[in-house]
Amino acid sequence: MKSQEPVISLRGATASLGSRPVLRGLDLTVERGEVVALLGPNGSGKSTTVRAVIGQIPVTSGTLELFGKPLARFRDWRRVGYVPQRSTAASGVPATVREVVSSGRLARARLRPLNRADKEAVNAAMRLVGMESRAGDSVNALSGGQHQRVLIARALAGEPDVLIMDEPLAGVDLASQQVLADALAEQTRNGTSVLLVLHELGPLAPLIDRAVVLHEGRVERVDHPERLHDLACHPHDTNEADPASKIETGLLS
Numbered sequence: 001m002k003s004q005e006p007v008i009s010l011r012g013a014t015a016s017l018g019s020r021p022v023l024r025g026l027d028l029t030v031e032r033g034e035v036v037a038l039l040g041p042n043g044s045g046k047s048t049t050v051r052a053v054i055g056q057i058p059v060t061s062g063t064l065e066l067f068g069k070p071l072a073r074f075r076d077w078r079r080v081g082y083v084p085q086r087s088t089a090a091s092g093v094p095a096t097v098r099e100v101v102s103s104g105r106l107a108r109a110r111l112r113p114l115n116r117a118d119k120e121a122v123n124a125a126m127r128l129v130g131m132e133s134r135a136g137d138s139v140n141a142l143s144g145g146q147h148q149r150v151l152i153a154r155a156l157a158g159e160p161d162v163l164i165m166d167e168p169l170a171g172v173d174l175a176s177q178q179v180l181a182d183a184l185a186e187q188t189r190n191g192t193s194v195l196l197v198l199h200e201l202g203p204l205a206p207l208i209d210r211a212v213v214l215h216e217g218r219v220e221r222v223d224h225p226e227r228l229h230d231l232a233c234h235p236h237d238t239n240e241a242d243p244a245s246k247i248e249t250g251l252l253s
């Protein structure tokens with residue numbers, strides 16, 4: 001692979017849910033080592049975009065490439081870590097935190113028992129999100145924010161080259177948000193690329209290289225997060241005629 005090839009490349013992508021067209025010609029690129037936030041109002045297609053990228057929703061026209069390969073030929077899923085939109089790690093299954101996080105290592109271990117390197121990666125992932133002391137606890141005994149930490153640790157345990165996360169901070173208290181922001185900062189320092197859906201930039205703002213704002217299944221605007229942050233905090237600085245002024249009306253809240 002050439003190093004210039006983007007980690008994720010969507011060109012003119014369209015996708016539908018049932019009979020409803022949701023992505024309507026979406027262009028999105030995540031370069032190596034880049035952190036890209038997807039923003040936009042409810043229903044603009046953010047979740048659909050990330051689910052299309054991981055192959056859960058078919059792209060009906062346009063192109064989608066991962067690490068320079070068309071999705072249909074992409075096999076190296078261990079390079080991809082995915083944290084779905086808020087769900088619980090538990091689902092009634094009596095698993096411990098360590099077991100759930102270890103499941104994120106399976107694609108790397110390929111059915112052989114976890115070796116020492118695998119176990120170290122699992123411990124490191126739990127440590128990174130501040131859950132190492134809860135390793136032996138049942139995930140059924142965790143709070144919502146702790147579940148979210150475990151799901152992120154599960155994705156990190158596979159040591160992915162790209163992390164794709166759908167609203168990773170939803171329902172997470174401020175202290176946990178900061179723990180997760182620090183964990184992600186550590187990952188990105190190591191060169192991991194990130195695509196994440198956010199409603200608020202919050203403590204992740206300093207990590208984000210590019211914010212992509214969707215509207216009705218297309219990219220409405222691409223900007224540096226500081227500019228969006230300024231608009232959200234000082235909406236009166238914006239010009240009514242400027243499409244940027246739309247940013248204040250709930251795109252970041």
Ligand SMILES: Nc1ncnc2c1ncn2[C@@H]1O[C@H](COP(=O)(O)OP(=O)(O)OP(=O)(O)O)[C@@H](O)[C@H]1O
Nearest residue numbers: 017018020022040041042043044045046047048049
């Ligand atoms: N299963 C489904 N069948 C039909 N339409 C759906 C389905 N799921 C979602 N949609 C519609 O697809 C559109 C895009 O949804 P999507 O979840 O991608 O938006 P989003 O930007 O992630 O929204 P949110 O901020 O609310 O999470 C919405 O109009 C939604 O109503």
